[in-house]
Amino acid sequence: MDILRLQNVFKDYILKGETIQVLQGIDLTIQSGEFVALMGPSGSGKTTLLHIMGGVDEPTKGKVFLGDQELSGLSAGRLAQVRLHRLGFVFQAYNLLPALTVFDNCAYPLILQGRPGKERRERVEKMLARVGLSHRLKHHPEDLSGGEQQRVAVARALITRPLLVLADEPTAHLDAETGREIIDLLHRLNEEEGTTFLFATHDPALLQKTTRILRLRGGCLFED
Ligand SMILES: Nc1ncnc2c1ncn2[C@@H]1O[C@H](COP(=O)(O)OP(=O)(O)OP(=O)(O)O)[C@@H](O)[C@H]1O
């Protein structure tokens, strides 16, 4: 089953009157169950592409389908629903909510989904244990290291058991050991629950388990 499909996607940014052509005709299909790495030098457009895939940003031209749902026609409310129920997103800059504790940041998508308190508590405690943060539940993001915040962001993306997870350099701020543990977690979810992963990375350790490696260069995608 196609879980994500991009058709002739372009993205330009206009900055101080100058047009920057970041994506120049991306065609891509990701099937359910894939474990895909997206590589490319800094500034090549990995974050831009992930944002467009996840409905965080809109393409200048072209179409994005999540399953059979085309994103561009959706109202903001409907798009938020699609993202909430189908997608997990790990932002490069984490995007944790500073006013909420670690526990509540992770529970937030489940609150939006209307899950009961007992189920939320069990799932959040289990997921935060899996990323090694059981002892930090009541702390706020500002009290955590970059790597710890990154692990909260991963836990929050996985908490709804989404079909597709888009992750922007999810191990960039982790030491080798912790990075490997996070990769193992993602890979286990991929194998056991069939969760589809697409992650931007520069980390060779992440590549060992991938089913596909995509490379972004000059606004175009190439495949190994
Ligand atoms: N909101 C924006 N407005 C203008 N230009 C932008 C914007 N976002 C990104 N860009 C430009 O688009 C290009 C691609 O940026 P992007 O963040 O997607 O790259 P990246 O591959 O994720 O880089 P990195 O590996 O450093 O995270 C860069 O030249 C950047 O300056």
Ligand SMILES: [Mg+2]
């Ligand atoms: Mg980036």
